[in-house]
Amino acid sequence: MTTGSRHGGQPSSPTPRVRLVDVAREAGLSKTTVSAALNDTGRLSPAVREKARETARRMGYRPNATARQLRAGRAKLIGYVVGEAVDARSVFLESPYFARLTGATAATALRRGYAMVLLPAGSLQSEWADLPLDAVVVTDPDADDRIVDDVLAAGIPVFSDRSVEGRPGAYWVDVDTEAAVRSALDHFHEQGARRPVLVVPDSTTRFHTEVFAAHREWCAEHGLPERAVRVPEAGNGPVVRAVETALAGGPAGDRREGGGGSDGEDRPDALLVVAEASPPLVLEAARRHGYSVPDDLLLACVSEDVTAEHTEPPVTTLSLRPEAIAEAGIEHLVRVLEQGGREPAGTLVPTRLDVRASSVRRHG
Amino acid sequence: MTTGSRHGGQPSSPTPRVRLVDVAREAGLSKTTVSAALNDTGRLSPAVREKARETARRMGYRPNATARQLRAGRAKLIGYVVGEAVDARSVFLESPYFARLTGATAATALRRGYAMVLLPAGSLQSEWADLPLDAVVVTDPDADDRIVDDVLAAGIPVFSDRSVEGRPGAYWVDVDTEAAVRSALDHFHEQGARRPVLVVPDSTTRFHTEVFAAHREWCAEHGLPERAVRVPEAGNGPVVRAVETALAGGPAGDRREGGGGSDGEDRPDALLVVAEASPPLVLEAARRHGYSVPDDLLLACVSEDVTAEHTEPPVTTLSLRPEAIAEAGIEHLVRVLEQGGREPAGTLVPTRLDVRASSVRRHG
DNA sequence: ATGAAAGCGCTAACAC
DNA sequence: GTGTTAGCGCTTTCAT
Numbered sequence: 001m002t003t004g005s006r007h008g009g010q011p012s013s014p015t016p017r018v019r020l021v022d023v024a025r026e027a028g029l030s031k032t033t034v035s036a037a038l039n040d041t042g043r044l045s046p047a048v049r050e051k052a053r054e055t056a057r058r059m060g061y062r063p064n065a066t067a068r069q070l071r072a073g074r075a076k077l078i079g080y081v082v083g084e085a086v087d088a089r090s091v092f093l094e095s096p097y098f099a100r101l102t103g104a105t106a107a108t109a110l111r112r113g114y115a116m117v118l119l120p121a122g123s124l125q126s127e128w129a130d131l132p133l134d135a136v137v138v139t140d141p142d143a144d145d146r147i148v149d150d151v152l153a154a155g156i157p158v159f160s161d162r163s164v165e166g167r168p169g170a171y172w173v174d175v176d177t178e179a180a181v182r183s184a185l186d187h188f189h190e191q192g193a194r195r196p197v198l199v200v201p202d203s204t205t206r207f208h209t210e211v212f213a214a215h216r217e218w219c220a221e222h223g224l225p226e227r228a229v230r231v232p233e234a235g236n237g238p239v240v241r242a243v244e245t246a247l248a249g250g251p252a253g254d255r256r257e258g259g260g261g262s263d264g265e266d267r268p269d270a271l272l273v274v275a276e277a278s279p280p281l282v283l284e285a286a287r288r289h290g291y292s293v294p295d296d297l298l299l300a301c302v303s304e305d306v307t308a309e310h311t312e313p314p315v316t317t318l319s320l321r322p323e324a325i326a327e328a329g330i331e332h333l334v335r336v337l338e339q340g341g342r343e344p345a346g347t348l349v350p351t352r353l354d355v356r357a358s359s360v361r362r363h364g
Numbered sequence: 365m366t367t368g369s370r371h372g373g374q375p376s377s378p379t380p381r382v383r384l385v386d387v388a389r390e391a392g393l394s395k396t397t398v399s400a401a402l403n404d405t406g407r408l409s410p411a412v413r414e415k416a417r418e419t420a421r422r423m424g425y426r427p428n429a430t431a432r433q434l435r436a437g438r439a440k441l442i443g444y445v446v447g448e449a450v451d452a453r454s455v456f457l458e459s460p461y462f463a464r465l466t467g468a469t470a471a472t473a474l475r476r477g478y479a480m481v482l483l484p485a486g487s488l489q490s491e492w493a494d495l496p497l498d499a500v501v502v503t504d505p506d507a508d509d510r511i512v513d514d515v516l517a518a519g520i521p522v523f524s525d526r527s528v529e530g531r532p533g534a535y536w537v538d539v540d541t542e543a544a545v546r547s548a549l550d551h552f553h554e555q556g557a558r559r560p561v562l563v564v565p566d567s568t569t570r571f572h573t574e575v576f577a578a579h580r581e582w583c584a585e586h587g588l589p590e591r592a593v594r595v596p597e598a599g600n601g602p603v604v605r606a607v608e609t610a611l612a613g614g615p616a617g618d619r620r621e622g623g624g625g626s627d628g629e630d631r632p633d634a635l636l637v638v639a640e641a642s643p644p645l646v647l648e649a650a651r652r653h654g655y656s657v658p659d660d661l662l663l664a665c666v667s668e669d670v671t672a673e674h675t676e677p678p679v680t681t682l683s684l685r686p687e688a689i690a691e692a693g694i695e696h697l698v699r700v701l702e703q704g705g706r707e708p709a710g711t712l713v714p715t716r717l718d719v720r721a722s723s724v725r726r727h728g
Numbered sequence: 729a730t731g732a733a734a735g736c737g738c739t740a741a742c743a744c
Numbered sequence: 745g746t747g748t749t750a751g752c753g754c755t756t757t758c759a760t
Contacts, residue, residue, distance in 0.1 A: 017519065019753060020754065020755095021754095029730080029731090030730070030731045030732075031732095031754080031755090032730070032731055032732080032755085033729090033731070035756085036730090036756095039755080041755090041756090042729085042730090042756095043730090044729065044730080045729060045730090062493065062518065063754075064434075064752085064754070065496035066433045066439055066496045066753080066754090067753035067755090068755080069430045069433075069496075069736095069754095070430045070434050070736050070737070070738090070752090070753080071735085071736055071753085071754050071755050071756085072736085072754095073736070075429070080482075094463045094464065096458050099458045103484070106482040106483070107484040107487075110484060110487070110492060115481045115492065116481060117479045117480060118466070118467075118470040119470070119474070120470060121467075123471075127474065128479065129426065130429045131429055131479050132428070132429035132430045132433075155381065235670070236670060236671055236674050237673075278642065278644060278671045278674075280642060280644035280645055281644055281671055284675075284676070306599070307600050307644070309601075310642075310645055311645070311648075312648070384737065384738065384739095385737080394746065394747045394748075395737090395738080395739085395748095396739080396740085396748080397745090397746055397747075399738070399739060399740090403739080405739090405740090406740090406745085406746090407746090408745065408746080409745065409746090412745080412746080427737085427738075428736085428738070430738095431736070431737035431752090432737080432738060432739080433738095433752095434737080434738075434753070435737085435738050435739050436738095436739085437752070
């Protein structure tokens with residue numbers, strides 16, 4: 001009466017799932033033959049191949065991925081962590097940039113045969129040590145981030161930004177930050193702006209530190225004073241406050257001599273916001289401070305936020321092109337993982353400036 | 365001179381990775397003993413257990429997850445797809461709601477020992493057929509979505525919203541939509557509004573159809589005309605246009621007799637926006653149409669968008685509490701997967717109305 | 729052209 | 745207490 005003595009199985013499998021050997025038995029063939037037929041390998045007579053396939057189909061056979069992985073030695077699984085903002089638990093996805101980067105990475109990876117596991121921002125390698133990850137993508141790690149070291153120490157290849165350059169087992173894709181900053185500042189300059197201000201997060205992320213440096217350099221080259229406000233933390237509130245600081249006068253550690261309205265000479269005439277913030281809110285902040293955009297303030301945001309197109313005036317954005325980054329990164333990863341050869345280790349992805357009314361001077 | 369003939373391995377493994385048997389040999393013990401020591405099972409003398417552990421640590425041993433999975437029969441992997449908006453490829457994450465739901469699901473799952481694979485929105489089961497998924501989470505499937513059927517047909521448990529109720533192998537978590545809609549409309553009513561309008565996506569998602577129904581019911585109960593505008597597609601543009609339609613007059617298929625300004629009686633005095641849209645943009649749209657919020661229009665949005673707190677006035681939001689949904693869902697999933705027993709199949713999660721200035725009448 | 733058998737790395741019966 | 749052994753389901757030499 002023992003109707004099949006489950007050996008080491010689960011509490012009660014809903015369906016005992018058909019295995020390769022079941023198909024083989026049913027078709028009167030061997031595992032080998034059926035496997036070959038299904039994988040289109042080996043030399044089989046068309047008849048047998050078809051019979052095996054047909055039987056498999058009829059029985060609803062689906063190969064056990066885990067067994068394949070074990071055999072193959074790799075799991076076709078990659079991890080994805082956002083390094084930045086360890087404190088901002090799982091909120092990073094609310095940034096349109098990370099949202100799109102994340103989605104695009106997952107989609108591209110799957111297209112290339114890899115599944116992407118979403119790892120909570122700021123999680124430690126130890127928390128997912130027993131995932132069979134072939135590689136880990138670490139986006140925008142902080143300079144002092146442990147995660148990259150942890151993963152490398154575990155012998156897992158890391159794909160990150162340029163900050164990992166030179167580390168064995170680490171590969172990178174990055175935006176061409178300098179060109180990006182230049183393109184925005186040059187654009188302002190062409191439009192006649194001479195007192196641009198930068199608002200940038202005070203983070204140790206590669207991108208942000210490079211933005212700061214590129215801005216400094218550009219200002220020096222153009223003989224303009226370096227005006228920058230650093231945002232202490234992420235979020236719309238802090239960024240908007242930083243924007244207000246920027247619009248109130250010059251840089252943070254700056255001469256604000258004289259008492260009241262020292263407007264005119266000192267008021268910024270262009271604003272580049274690199275920190276993630278909602279374009280409508282930034283625009284609104286400018287208005288509150290008595291600026292009319294673009295008449296007396298040119299505005300551009302580094303952002304993927306689609307609301308930028310819907311404001312009045314629409315806001316010029318500098319897109320980091322997350323989809324392009326994701327694609328470049330995954331292509332790179334697949335090449336490294338599958339060809340194993342020593343790859344160039346890095347790729348630079350250009351940005352795109354979408355000029356809209358907020359940064360174009362009116363009447364010619 | 366053959367320095368180790370790689371058998372069926374990769375092109376060139378960077379490090380041959382230490383296996384259980386290596387540790388065993390090194391420690392002069394058997395695989396069993398080491399395994400037991402590491403997993404804290406079996407009866408081992410403390411001395412031996414320590415020795416095994418020490419050796420493993422020293423050699424940098426990390427168990428092969430795939431082998432474990434094969435042995436255990438389950439991969440501790442769950443898939444996550446957003447059913448809604450098949451067309452909006454990987455953009456769904458830009459919605460703060462989905463972003464937070466996604467992040468929270470991943471985090472909660474990992475805490476419970478499951479890794480979450482992010483599947484591109486609208487992707488088919490066939491595209492990830494060879495992932496060893498223990499279950500698939502399908503958020504907000506459209507009524508005619510194939511995905512749920514596909515996954516169930518593959519013998520994989522599905523966790524989704526209430527629309528899957530009654531299907532064997534399907535479990536659900538859902539927001540208490542009716543209570544949610546009531547709470548918002550009741551709030552408007554208490555504030556004196558008598559001509560509320562609803563803006564809701566014209567989708568076949570369970571949530572949206574229920575919102576529409578709940579609103580209809582509420583209006584009937586209160587003897588108020590049902591005013592609703594359905595948004596044909598997602599995105600800030602379409603939603604803002606729908607808001608403008610709503611504010612211009614009554615419902616879409618509605619008497620708009622007479623020519624010009626039939627204001628007064630007909631103008632809505634409260635607006636509930638259920639479609640994802642940026643609160644600042646909605647507010648701006650209301651202003652463009654000559655409304656002052658909250659003086660002659662009360663406003664509330666179903667949204668997780670944090671910008672709602674930063675507008676002037678701040679916007680009242682109805683939060684669906686994605687983190688709570690994620691937690692309830694994953695708890696449920698883990699229970700089903702691990703205890704296998706026939707679980708209650710469904711959980712309802714309450715929403716939260718965050719009342720802010722946009723929906724509170726001034727001067728008492 | 730097809731099948732038998734080994735083995736991926738691990739865990740769990742079952743001896744000793 | 746500790747070691748031996750048998751698989752988990754699949755792919756892949758290697759015989760036949």
